Amino acid sequence: MRIITILTYIGLNTFFNLTKECTAQNIFPAYQKSFGGTGIDKLTYSKLVGPNKILSVGVTNSSDGDIANQIGGGDAWLLYTDTFGNIIASQEIGGSLGDAAISFDTTIDSGLIIGATSASNDLGVSGNHGMTDYWITKLDSMGNIQWQKCFGGSQIEELVAIKQFRDSSFIIVGNTDSNDGDVVGQHSCAGCYTDIWVLRLNWNGNIIWQKCLGSGFMEFASPGGLAITNQNELLILGAAVIDGGDVSGSHGGFDFWILKLDSTGNIVNQKCFGGSHDESAITVKYNNEDEIYLIGSSTIPDGDVTINHGGSDVWILKIDHNFNIIWQNSYGGTADDQGKSGCFSKKNNLVFLSETYSNDGQISSNHGMRDYWFCRLDSSGNISFQSTYGGTLTDFPENIENFGDDKYILTGYSESFDGDLTYNHGGLNCSSFNCVDGWLLVLQNDLIGGISNINHSQSIEIYPNPNFGRMTLKNNTYSNKIRIYNFLGVLLNTIFINAFSEVQLSIANVPGIYFIADEFENKIKIIVQ
Numbered sequence: 001m002r003i004i005t006i007l008t009y010i011g012l013n014t015f016f017n018l019t020k021e022c023t024a025q026n027i028f029p030a031y032q033k034s035f036g037g038t039g040i041d042k043l044t045y046s047k048l049v050g051p052n053k054i055l056s057v058g059v060t061n062s063s064d065g066d067i068a069n070q071i072g073g074g075d076a077w078l079l080y081t082d083t084f085g086n087i088i089a090s091q092e093i094g095g096s097l098g099d100a101a102i103s104f105d106t107t108i109d110s111g112l113i114i115g116a117t118s119a120s121n122d123l124g125v126s127g128n129h130g131m132t133d134y135w136i137t138k139l140d141s142m143g144n145i146q147w148q149k150c151f152g153g154s155q156i157e158e159l160v161a162i163k164q165f166r167d168s169s170f171i172i173v174g175n176t177d178s179n180d181g182d183v184v185g186q187h188s189c190a191g192c193y194t195d196i197w198v199l200r201l202n203w204n205g206n207i208i209w210q211k212c213l214g215s216g217f218m219e220f221a222s223p224g225g226l227a228i229t230n231q232n233e234l235l236i237l238g239a240a241v242i243d244g245g246d247v248s249g250s251h252g253g254f255d256f257w258i259l260k261l262d263s264t265g266n267i268v269n270q271k272c273f274g275g276s277h278d279e280s281a282i283t284v285k286y287n288n289e290d291e292i293y294l295i296g297s298s299t300i301p302d303g304d305v306t307i308n309h310g311g312s313d314v315w316i317l318k319i320d321h322n323f324n325i326i327w328q329n330s331y332g333g334t335a336d337d338q339g340k341s342g343c344f345s346k347k348n349n350l351v352f353l354s355e356t357y358s359n360d361g362q363i364s365s366n367h368g369m370r371d372y373w374f375c376r377l378d379s380s381g382n383i384s385f386q387s388t389y390g391g392t393l394t395d396f397p398e399n400i401e402n403f404g405d406d407k408y409i410l411t412g413y414s415e416s417f418d419g420d421l422t423y424n425h426g427g428l429n430c431s432s433f434n435c436v437d438g439w440l441l442v443l444q445n446d447l448i449g450g451i452s453n454i455n456h457s458q459s460i461e462i463y464p465n466p467n468f469g470r471m472t473l474k475n476n477t478y479s480n481k482i483r484i485y486n487f488l489g490v491l492l493n494t495i496f497i498n499a500f501s502e503v504q505l506s507i508a509n510v511p512g513i514y515f516i517a518d519e520f521e522n523k524i525k526i527i528v529q
Contacts, residue, residue, distance in 0.1 A: 032085075033423075035081075035087070035090075036437040037063060037064040038426050039067075040059075040436045041067070042396075042413040043079065043411050043412065045101075045399045047104070057103070057114065058101060059074045066079070066090050071096070071124065073120070076135075077091075089143070100117050101114055104162065108164070112143075114138075117132050117158050117159050118133055126148070126150070131152075132156050151182045152182055152183065170202075171228070172199040175194045175219075175220055176212065177190065183197060184212070186214070187215060187246075188216050193214070209265045215241075218241055219238055222239065224237070224295075224341055224342075226284070227292075230288070237257070237294060238259075241253065246267060249271060255273060258284065260321075273304045273317060281296040283295045287344045291348070293316060293319075295341070297314055298330060309333055311332070311357070313330040331375065332363065337358055337373065340400075341353045345402065346405050350376075353373070353399070355370050356370065369394045390416060391420060391421045392418055395415070398411050405445065409442050411440060413437060413438050415436055421439065423437075460473060460524065462526055465526055466528070467528060470506050471526065473503050474502045475499065475500060475502070477499065478499045482495050482517070513528075
């Protein structure tokens with residue numbers, strides 16, 4: 001019996017227990033992986049930053065596992081992985097107190113701009129104005145720090161989003177309850193109520209302009225509350241509760257509050273969406289077709305909200321540039337569901353990531369407590385595909401990004417070590433929240449490489465399946481040309497097998513999903529553990 005060894009460049013470190021059959025145009029898990037140490041580790045935002053290179057940012061207070069150089073308190077954490085989950089580098093930056101990386105963007109010099117919130121004023125952080133500040137760090141293309149600066153006043157500032165503007169300046173959005181230092185025009189007294197605070201910085205990190213947005217009561221910027229339009233206008237999404245100052249048209253309770261600013265910070269338009277109870281705005285998404293989507297959650301069906309499935313629902317609005325509603329819809333089950341993030345498919349339809357406690361309604365399953373819920377919508381807002389991911393403990397989804405033809409990276413953190421998760425750095429005896437790991441899950445359109453119509457072929461057999469990298473391929477017919485593909489549809493090898501004979505295949509140390517195709521394009525899915 002011949003032994004055929006299949007070598008690939010993939011090098012997956014984990015095995016994802018795929019239980020659903022692949023069907024055309026569906027989404028399936030390519031891999032998942034937990035990152036961190038024995039402390040609390042959270043990842044909040046990920047994006048492709050180069051060929052085969054993903055940066056995820058968050059916060060860590062571990063000093064072991066994947067965390068090599070703890071600085072003190074909670075550190076801002078930059079985790080570089082390839083697109084198959086292998087760690088390229090793990091970097092911690094900050095001072096001796098609490099620092100958390102929240103958001104980032106790539107820059108025109110192939111570097112990065114990192115947006116964080118920091119309470120430190122030593123070691124890697126300087127210029128803190130008091131309590132917590134926006135902390136901005138510019139990295140070059142090699143990951144070296146070029147400059148870092150703190151922005152804020154004597155009270156609390158919390159950053160939620162950062163993007164590079166088209167002229168190479170930087171737009172930063174967050175919240176402030178200061179009325180001194182860098183903060184001018186707060187609508188309330190210092191330390192009283194929160195305003196949304198927007199900054200525009202030049203390439204060197206100097207303030208071009210700053211703007212406080214609010215009513216004099218309480219307004220919050222949403223975690224994904226910044227988008228830049230094709231007309232160089234800024235879309236700012238947050239929450240507002242009463243009329244006054246910059247706010248008008250509130251419905252009662254907290255509303256979605258969307259503003260459009262020009263490039264100099266002047267308000268072009270603003271509007272509140274909601275009902276008589278609280279709505280929680282989370283993110284604004286804008287695509288290259290000039291479409292605007294607002295994602296968050298709602299409870300009671302009144303005002304602009306027409307449906308509720310029970311508890312809180314994911315609530316999504318599609319609006320035009322004058323902030324008129326094109327359509328709105330609620331999604332979920334009878335328990336609490338809340339939208340967390342969104343992106344666009346290759347057809348420019350909205351894809352959203354939610355947290356869910358439900359196990360009914362539009363939710364197909366629940367692994368226990370809170371799960372990730374992934375949904376792809378059609379152009380009218382109807383669900384075209386949905387699935388849940390997680391373990392028996394609490395899983396915290398934060399962000400979703402598209403990084404190719406219907407390939408998505410889901411970012412968050414988890415207490416779980418079972419179900420869809422295969423590992424937790426805290427160990428099996430670790431208790432609840434002290435065991436939180438960053439968790440990345442990559443999904444893709446099934447068989448992007450063009451493999452379809454998976455059948456159990458009568459002409460060839462594979463056993464055992466699943467296996468641990470060694471298997472037997474049996475040919476039940478005349479001499480056959482066999483092709484071996486990875487889960488992306490990339491051809492790895494072609495072999496010839498004689499009539500009514502067997503060969504042994506070896507895919508040692510490369511767990512994942514593979515496909516064997518015969519000359520008749522019959523295909524068998526192989527799971528290597």
